[in-house]
Amino acid sequence: MSWIMRSLVRNAQLYPQRAALVAEDATLTYSVLVRRVASAAAEMQRCGVLDGEITAIALRRGTPQIIAALAAMWLGSPFAIVDLDEAPERRRAQVRASLATRLVVEQGADAAYAAEGVPTLRISTSGDTGPGPELAWPDDDDVAYVVFTSGTTGVPKSVAVPHRALGNYSRFLSSVLDQVRPAGAPLSCASVTSFATDLGHTAIFPALVSGDTVHLVDKPTMMDPLAFGSYMRAHSVDVLKSTASHMSAHLDHGARDVLPRTLMIFGGEPLSWDLVDQVAQNGTCRVLNHYGPSETTIGVLTYPVDPRRQEHRSSAHVPLGKPIDGVSVEVVGEELRAVPPGETGELLVWGECVALGYLGARDATRARFVALPSWLRSSGGGAQPVVAYRTGDTVRRLASGDIEFLGRNDRQVKINGQRIELGEVEAALRRCPDVRNAVVVHHSGTGLSAFVVPADPASPPDTKSLRSRLREELSVSAIPRVITVLDHIPLTLSGKLDATKLALVGDRASSVIPIRRGVN
Template sequence: MSECTENPVSSDSIDDPVCVRLDHLVDSTSRRHPDAVALETADGHTLTYRSLVVAAERVCHAVAGSGVRIPNRIGLVASKSVEAYVAYLAILKLGATIVPISSRAPLAWQRTMVQCAGLSLILADPKSWAGARELENLAAVSLVPSPTADPAPDPVPFAREEPQAAGEATAYVLFTSGSTGRPKGVPISHANALSFVRYIVDRHRPGPGDRMTQIFDFSFDPSIYDLFVAWGSGATLVIPGPTDVIHPVRWVSSRRISHWMSVPSIISMAAALRELPADSMPSLRLSLFCGEQLTVEQAEAWMRASPAGTIENAYGPTELTVTVTAHRLAADMHTWPRTSNGTIPIGQPYPGHDAIVVNDGRETDEGELCIRGAQRFAGYLDPQENAGRFLRAVGGHLEPLRENCPPKPDDWYRTGDLVRRDGDGTLTHLGRLDSQVKIHGFRVELHEIEGALRLHPEVIDAVVVAISARLGGAELAAYILGGEVDPRELRAMLVEILPEYMVPPRIRRLEMFPLTSNGKVDRPRLASMATEIGARRAEGRS
C-alpha cells in the first residue's frame, strides 16, 4: 500500500515566505508548472495553470475597470463551471474576501448571507445568473466574463475600502447553521488557510500528474482542500458531473483519479447499489473522508475497492479550517483499532494545535473536544455569536467566554463534538453534544443506536433520528441500508445490546439515504419522513 509519498512534490510555493495569500500559491504554481492542467470540468473543458491565472487577471481587469471601489467582501453565486473557478481566484487576486453562496440554497437563506456579510457586489457565472439576479435589490450582481487564452490586459489600479495586512486578511467567509438554524458567518484568514494547506501538501504529497476530486460545493469548507491543495501543488482538479459521485468506480476509472475526498455517505450509497467491487479503483493513491463519522464497514468496503491506496479519516469544523485531526489506516485491516461505536478514530491534532477534552469544566478522557492553534479562526462575523463558544483558562479553571469578550489566540474553540481520548491521545468521535435526546426521561446518544444496528451483517449503514411523539416527548426512528432484513429481527438484536428505551419502535429499510448538496446524509429530511409516516399511521392511511 502507498504511504502517499510516491510522488514527492517541490514545495517551493508552499514554503516561500512571499506566499502569504492563497492566490500567491496559485501564481507560484503557474510559474513553476505553466502548462500543467489546473482544471478539468465534467464537460471536458480544461485550463492550464497559465490559462487559469491569465483568465483570473482578465476578470480582475473587468471588475477594476468598471470604476467601482473594490469591496472588502465579494459574493460568488456559481455552479462548477470554468467561469466559477476563474472568478473564485479573481476575487482573491483583487485582495477581497470571497463569500461563496450556494446557487442551490433557498433564496431566503441567500438573502440572509448577503445581509450578514454586508455584500455590495456579487459575481455569478452564466448558469447561476438568473438566480443571482434575485439578489440585485441587496447588492450589485455582475456576470463573470468568459475565460479566454488571450493575454491579460495591463493591470488597472483600483481602490480598496480598507486594505488589511496580507497574512491576517480574511480569505473567505462561510456560513454554517449550527444548532440554531440561523446562518453564522465564519471568517477564515489567509494565515489560517495557508497553515492548513502547507501541512496537507507535505502530508499527502500531491503534484503534477496527480488528479484530485472536487466534489464539494464552494460554500462547504472541504472545497478549500480540493482547490488549494491541488492548485498549491500543481495537481489537476477534476470536477464531477451530476451523477458521477453516486457511481464512484465508473468516474474514478474513466478520469484516472489519484486523490479522492468526500463524505463517507458516498461509500454506503455505492455499496447499496452493489457498485463497489474489489480492486475496482486501482488508480487511487489516497482517499480522504470527512464531514461524517467513517464506519469500519465503510472503510473496509472502500479499501477492498482500492487496495493500492491509503485511507485517512479526517475531522474538523469550519471554524478550525477544513480538517484539524486525521487518522491514517494501516494496510492490514486486521490491525485497525476497534472502537465502541464501530467508527474509525479521527486521530490526533495536526502539529501546532492543542486539544483538550472537557466535561463540566474539567479535563477528562470523554467529553467535548476543544482545540486551539494556527487554524483556529479569530471569532464569528457577528461577535455576539462568540459567547459561550470559547474556553479560557482562568485561575486553573476553564471558563466559557462571556458575550462581548473577544477570543484570544490561547483560548480553546468548543467544537460541540463528543469524543473519547485514548491513552496515546487518539481521538474517537462519538457524536454531537446536541444529538443527545431524552426518551422516557433517559438521556440517549443516537450514535450508540446506529453503531448497534451496524453490527447486523445485513446492515451497511444506519441513521437514527428523534421525532416528536404523539403524546409528547420524543420517539426514535431508524433507517438502514443493506439487504432485506425483518425489522423485528433487528429490534430483537438491539434488545440484547441496548436498554429497551433505546430500541427504535420503527425501523425502515431504504434503497438510498437522502443527501444534502454536499453529500452528507440529510438527517432533517429523514426526520421529516418519519414524522409523515407516523402521521399517516395515526390517521389509519397506512
C-alpha cells in the same frame, strides 16, 4: 499577497502547460488559469470590488466559480460561495448572512437577489487580458473566505476564516500529497463536494498550491456509481475526499472503480470499520480519516488507517486521530476543566486553524470562541490571550493519544457530510401557517423525523405540502424523511421533551399519544 495566491502564480511559471482545472465546461492549464483569474480580478475591481470587502459568488459548479473566488482573493476580497443547489430562500439568507458588498451572478439571475440590497455584477471568466491589477497583500488575520453553517434560529451562520488558517491547512495537506506523489509527477485530485462547504476545499487549495490537477466532477456524474467509476478510471484519479455515506453507497452498488489510485480521504461524518474493510477489498489506496468543523478550517485531526492493524477495532468508529501541525486539542469537562485520559468530554481546539468567529453574530461567537483556559496556556499555550473553539463534539482520548468521536453534545447532526441544526428545521416547520409547534429528532439509521402540532386541531396539515414548503428553505439533507402530526408534543414531568415517547410514536405506537396522521 497571500501564500495561496503566491503559490498559484509560481506554479503558472513553473508548470505553464500543466492542467490545473478539469471540468465539464473547460480544461485550464496553470498559465491560462492565472491569466483568467487576473482578468476577472481586473473586471471585478472596475465593478467596485474592494480589498477587505466580502464578495458573494452565486455561480454554477465549474471553472467560473473557482476563477471568481480566486479573483476575489487576488484583490484581497474574502469570497463567500452561495450554493445554487440550495433552496431559493436559503440562498438569499446566505447572501444576507455573508455581509457581502457585491454579488457575482450568472446572466439573468439579478432578479433572484434584488430584494437583498447587494449590488450584483456579472464578469467574464474566459477573458485573458494580461497581468491584471496588483496582487493584494492581506495580513494573516484578514478574512480569506466565508463559509455558511446551519443556525439554530433558522438563519445561516457565516464563519469568517482567516488567511492564516487556510494557509496552515493547505500546507499540511500539501505535505500529505508530497508523501504519496510519484517523483516529479503531478497528482490527479477529484473534487466531488460543493465548493460552498469547506469539505470541498480539500481538493482545491492544497492541490493548486502543490501544482497538481483538480477535477471538478459534475453532480450527475458524482451521484451515479457507474458514471463516477468510469470518470475515475478514465482520468486516473489519484486522490479523492468524500463522505463515508457517499462512498459506501457507491461501493454497495459494486462500483469498485470509484476508489482513487493513491489516497482516499474521508471526512464530514463518522467512518466505520466496515467501510474501511470495503475499501481494502476493492482498492489499493491508502485511507486517511479527517475531522474538522468549519470553525477550525477544513480539518484539524487526521488518522492514517491501516486495515491490517487491529488497534482501535473495538471502537465504534475509526478514530479521528491526532492534530495537524499548528493545531492543539484537548478534551475538557464542564467549565473547560481537565478530564483524565480515557474519560469523555468536549473537544477544544486552538492554534493556527481557528476562525475569527461568526459575522454579525456576537453572542454566537462568544458562546463558541472562548478564551483558552489558564491551565492550558501555562502548559504551552503562551502568555498572550489565545482563542479556542468549543466544538460541541463529545470525544475521549485513547491510550495511543488519538481522539475518538462519541457524538454531539448539542442538537447539531451531520447528514451526508452536511451539518444540520435540528433547531433550524424546527424553525422552518413553525413558519408554516398550519403548524403551531414542531420537534425534529435524528436517528442514525433513518435520518430526520419531524413531529408537528397543527395550528387548527380540526384541520391537520398535509405532510406532503409541508415537505414542499421545506424544500423552498432548506437543503435536501435537512428535509425529514418522516413527518408525523400529533395532538401535542410529549413532555417529561420536568417540562423537557420526552424523547422516549417520541421514539414510540415514531414506531407507530399510537396508544401513547393520539396521532392524527403520519406519512412516510
